[in-house]
Amino acid sequence: MVDEGRGDPNGSFTQRLQNFRFTHRVSGVRMLTYEEIAAGVTRATGRRCGAGYIEKLFTGQVDRRPDPERLEAILVQLGRSTSDMEDRGDPHGTLGRRLQHLRYEYGQEHLGGKLPTLEQIAAHVRSYTKRTCTYKYIAQLLNDRDSQGLAMDKIEALADFFGVSAAFFFAxxxxxxxxxxxxxxxxxxxxxxxxxxxxxxxxxxxxxxxxxxxxxxxxxxxxxxxxxxxxxxxxxxxxxxxxxx
Missing domain, CATH: 1.20.1270 (Substrate Binding Domain Of Dnak; Chain:A; Domain 2)
Structure with missing residues (x-):
């Protein structure tokens, strides 16, 4: 089980931020405070950033990621870059982690490193199954939040989009x-x-x-x-x- 204070360099967006903050210690002793990070973002971007926002961001209470300029300003203070935030998934993990791995690989192979949008994936599922599928549902799958179980035809649709066998998700x-x-x-x-x-x-x-x-x-x-x-x-x-x- 991941220690939330230490985070996980291969985990979710929030877990990665936590890990970067934990491993980048000032003088090797303490972590940057949320106030210090917020002040650094304000200086770098010229736009006010509050410590409360930074704390919520690092503890998973913010639904949306910061804009690229603000994210870069945060990461620079932790000795990281935006490339360190790429979620490459895990081909041996949960269904959501496997799906994210396929999404990352698809982007590298077909889109010059840009991830296919959730709507692009959902549109393919709708076309393949002739049933409803929204980008919000794809987001739920990526985060392993589909409590009802994924239907076989949608598994086949996802496999078809990414060019793999349906067995990849359960191998x-x-x-x-x-x-x-x-x-x-x-x-x-x-x-x-x-x-x-x-x-x-x-x-x-x-x-x-x-x-x-x-x-x-x-x-x-x-x-x-x-x-x-x-x-x-x-x-x-x-x-x-x-x-x-």
Missing amino acids: NNNSRADQERLAAQSELLGALEAWQEAFGDLQGVALRKPDAGRAPEPADLRRMAADIRASITSIQGQEGDPGDR
Whole structure:
């Protein structure tokens, strides 16, 4: 577990700032105070910067990153540059970290080092799946904040955008739970496709949802899939019974 005071040079934006501040000690003894950093930013940019803002930035209470000029002024005081803030992700980490790694590599290979925007990624997912997907949802994925589980078709859409196999997102022993969920989601999608093929649309599909406030578990998804297939069999059996005509 990362010590929040020390930060993590390979972690999130906030964790990197914390680490840079911790490792860059004045005379090797103490960290720069938030007041000192704020004063340095004010001098460098000619625009007032308060210590309260710097503290919130370093503790993850600010949603938006500072503008390039202000960020550079902060990093210079910590002996760093803006290139040190590049989030390259982790090809062996969580789904979000793997997705960020693919985003970074894509930018290096296709966009001269510039990251593809979240909207560009979301637009590809919409085109591929014919379903809704917003840039905010992609941001949730990058930050591992999608509590409902990522649908199989969206995984395939992301893999298609970045030119990798869908297995890339679940390719180690630490992701067996993700693999189980992925398999269960695939079963549910297969059942829904079977319903649509049999009846032309998804009207009339009845799903037994889990208790309120609880995300569906793989067992719930498999139960939904089984119910759908059982309903298909039952309805088709009734339609084929001469006594019902």
